[in-house]
Amino acid sequence: MDFFSKLKTIERSSDIARDPNDVPPPITRTEPAHVKVDLVAKDIIAEMAPGVFIDYWTFNGTVPGPLLRVREGDTIDLSITNDLTSVAAHNIDFHAVTGPGGGATVTNVAQGETKHASFKMLNPGLFIYHCAHPNVANHMAHGMYGLILVEPKEGLPKVDKEFYVVQGEFYPSGTMGTKGLQIMDAQKLIDGHPEYVVFNGRVKGTAGNMHAKVGDTARIYFGNGGVNMISSFHVIGEIFDTVYPEAAMGKGSAIFKNVQTTLVPAGGATITEMKFEVPGNYILVDHALARLDRGAWGTITVEGPENKEVYDGVLPTPEDSAKMGH
Numbered sequence: 001m002d003f004f005s006k007l008k009t010i011e012r013s014s015d016i017a018r019d020p021n022d023v024p025p026p027i028t029r030t031e032p033a034h035v036k037v038d039l040v041a042k043d044i045i046a047e048m049a050p051g052v053f054i055d056y057w058t059f060n061g062t063v064p065g066p067l068l069r070v071r072e073g074d075t076i077d078l079s080i081t082n083d084l085t086s087v088a089a090h091n092i093d094f095h096a097v098t099g100p101g102g103g104a105t106v107t108n109v110a111q112g113e114t115k116h117a118s119f120k121m122l123n124p125g126l127f128i129y130h131c132a133h134p135n136v137a138n139h140m141a142h143g144m145y146g147l148i149l150v151e152p153k154e155g156l157p158k159v160d161k162e163f164y165v166v167q168g169e170f171y172p173s174g175t176m177g178t179k180g181l182q183i184m185d186a187q188k189l190i191d192g193h194p195e196y197v198v199f200n201g202r203v204k205g206t207a208g209n210m211h212a213k214v215g216d217t218a219r220i221y222f223g224n225g226g227v228n229m230i231s232s233f234h235v236i237g238e239i240f241d242t243v244y245p246e247a248a249m250g251k252g253s254a255i256f257k258n259v260q261t262t263l264v265p266a267g268g269a270t271i272t273e274m275k276f277e278v279p280g281n282y283i284l285v286d287h288a289l290a291r292l293d294r295g296a297w298g299t300i301t302v303e304g305p306e307n308k309e310v311y312d313g314v315l316p317t318p319e320d321s322a323k324m325g326h
Contacts, residue, residue: 010055010085016046016143017205018062020298023162023221024069027151032073034118039065041090041109041131041144042083048196049203049295051179054170056201057088057131057142063201064166065129065146067221072124072153072250078117082109090139093132095267096148098122104132124152126247126269128223137227141171141189143201145225147269152250159273160216165206167233167264167286167296168225169194176294192228197286198295206284206298214304217241217275220284226266232287233270234261235300237280244271261287276302278311 039059048054059065070076082090089110093102097119100106106117130136131144147166171189172182176196188194199206212218224231243256247269256262264270276282279302286296 010043010045010087013044013046013061016044016054016056016058016063017200017202018064018066018164018166020163020165020200020206020210023067023164026156026158027069027071029071032071032075034075034077035070036077036079037068038079039092040081040083041086043086045181047202048170048172048182048198049177052172052174052177053181054172055142055181055183057086057090057139057144059092059144059146063143063168064164064223064225065144067146067164068129068148069151070121070148071151072121074150075118075120078103078107078119079114080107080109080117081114082111084112086111088139089133090131090144091133092129094119094127094129094148096121096123096125096127096129096150101132108133121150124150124250126150126221126223126244126249126271128225128267128269130225130267137189138184138186140225140227141169141184143168143170143225145223147221147223149221156219159219161212161218163210163218163220163300165199165220165284165298166223166225167197167199167231168201169227169229170196170198172196189227194228194294196295197229197291199284199298203295208299208301210298210300212276212300212302214276214279214302214307216302217273218300220272221269222264222272223269224264224266229266229288231264232261233264233272234285234287235272235274236283236285238274238276238282240272240274242273247271278302278307279304
């Protein structure tokens with residue numbers, strides 16, 4: 001079966017984006033455990049933007065794949081399956097795994113195949129996982145990445161809200177906004193010229209679906225699936241009270257305070273925490289702001305009483321915004 005015939009067998013999805021609220025609860029146990037993880041590599045055709053369709057390659061049907069949450073000292077018992085309708089072979093490289101390929105060398109799966117492996121989590125932190133089957137960049141640029149949180153043995157400070165956001169780049173053959181099914185352009189990928197830079201797989205993937213209240217503390221688990229760009233992660237109208245730079249945790253790791261923007265390398269992650277003092281809409285961006293026009297933004301809506309001691313002014317009415325062209 002040729003490539004374009006194979007496309008006809010691929011599942012369609014109404015929404016490729018992983019819900020940023022889909023965060024497993026904090027771990028309360030104090031002893032190591034074996035944690036079962038089931039991942040399925042599966043092709044999905046879905047909208048990147050209105051009328052623009054992408055042939056995504058996914059873990060468990062969304063971009064990013066699921067946020068995995070374990071504890072330092074745990075052992076992951078992995079089952080990875082490559083769906084029979086996939087157009088390519090796959091595997092998985094966990095940046096949290098110590099050993100050849102981060103697990104990739106023992107998890108290569110052809111279409112219709114399942115493999116099993118186990119890995120002990122030696123280091124706490126927030127780590128990217130991704131497909132590392134050749135050509136690795138090609139697989140990642142189709143959306144094959146996610147995050148695994150390895151909580152330190154002492155756990156993490158309690159917060160009111162936790163969110164899961166991963167930035168990624170997409171290189172379709174058509175220019176931005178071109179309608180129809182867009183196949184990836186290998187030359188654009190090599191040159192590092194994406195048409196879309198987005199959070200959670202598509203334009204508006206994290207817009208309108210994150211909510212908090214005044215007084216809440218929020219933690220964002222943020223990753224950069226890349227494959228070419230560094231992200232300058234920023235929340236407009238907030239200062240990060242705490243940043244775990246490059247998502248390092250545990251004994252000897254640095255913690256930054258009062259940070260405006262934090263750098264997240266391709267294939268890296270960060271953890272940011274903030275407290276909401278004022279109601280309103282807070283916009284997540286990559287502060288290389290031309291990327292906002294390519295889709296790299298989301299929103300957190302905060303509800304609650306005004307705090308005029310902190311922020312006082314007259315907000316524009318819808319009519320005012322229309323006059324200003326917003």
